[in-house]
Amino acid sequence: EAQVTQNPRYLITVTGKKLTVTCSQNMNHEYMSWYRQDPGLGLRQIYYSMNVEVTDKGDVPEGYKVSRKEKRNFPLILESPSPNQTSLYFCASSLLQGSYNSPLHFGNGTRLTVT
Amino acid sequence: AQSVAQPEDQVNVAEGNPLTVKCTYSVSGNPYLFWYVQYPNRGLQFLLKYITGDNLVKGSYGFEAEFNKSQTSFHLKKPSALVSDSALYFCAVRDGDSGTYKYIFGTGTRLKVLA
Numbered sequence: 001e002a003q004v005t006q007n008p009r010y011l012i013t014v015t016g017k018k019l020t021v022t023c024s025q026n027m028n029h030e031y032m033s034w035y036r037q038d039p040g041l042g043l044r045q046i047y048y049s050m051n052v053e054v055t056d057k058g059d060v061p062e063g064y065k066v067s068r069k070e071k072r073n074f075p076l077i078l079e080s081p082s083p084n085q086t087s088l089y090f091c092a093s094s095l096l097q098g099s100y101n102s103p104l105h106f107g108n109g110t111r112l113t114v115t
Numbered sequence: 116a117q118s119v120a121q122p123e124d125q126v127n128v129a130e131g132n133p134l135t136v137k138c139t140y141s142v143s144g145n146p147y148l149f150w151y152v153q154y155p156n157r158g159l160q161f162l163l164k165y166i167t168g169d170n171l172v173k174g175s176y177g178f179e180a181e182f183n184k185s186q187t188s189f190h191l192k193k194p195s196a197l198v199s200d201s202a203l204y205f206c207a208v209r210d211g212d213s214g215t216y217k218y219i220f221g222t223g224t225r226l227k228v229l230a
Contacts, residue, residue: 004158031216033216033218035220040222041222042121042205042220042221042222042223043159043205043207043220044220045217045218045219045220048216048217050216056215056216058217059217059219090158090159092158092159096216103149103161103164104149104151104159104161104218105161106151106158106159106160107158108156108157108158109156109157109158
């Protein structure tokens, strides 16, 4: 089954303790991206990647890191989490077709709470 | 700069009535426009997109959207609402001429279809 898999689904941590949220897709998609969803703010893009070793900032990259060493994986790293990073996080992927890209496929989300 | 506005936090409609969820956008280049739906505890699912061509776009589950360039709008419509359409709907835009793959999402509109 074609899917984007995020882990964990729920995570509670303390301020300053490094964490990684994993994202993996099995559709051979070139494009992958991370979003955070907050009430009243909708989804905001954190980082995106157009292929292996190619990443770029979205609108809210501060406090986050990403890496794209393999095509299928795009982990989101919080080196020193803070309470304002408490949010619902989504990973998404799509094909790239020239200047177009196919619609985004989303994972089921990771709810992160930083205390 | 790109932006998307969904002016209504919530739309209530009776089952069987037509529904409209509004979206307006701003991009400097060619707009690539998308609608996604989110059910509880799930990631977003693609409904439909406008890249180029006919202004009326048909998508999944009987939804359609009309691209209006002069009004910079991309409203989502359905002729006859179902209770199962109740969900959170997001409009998104990407600037097709920018050379980047940054997506901007609206803040979301909660649709409630009343039996």
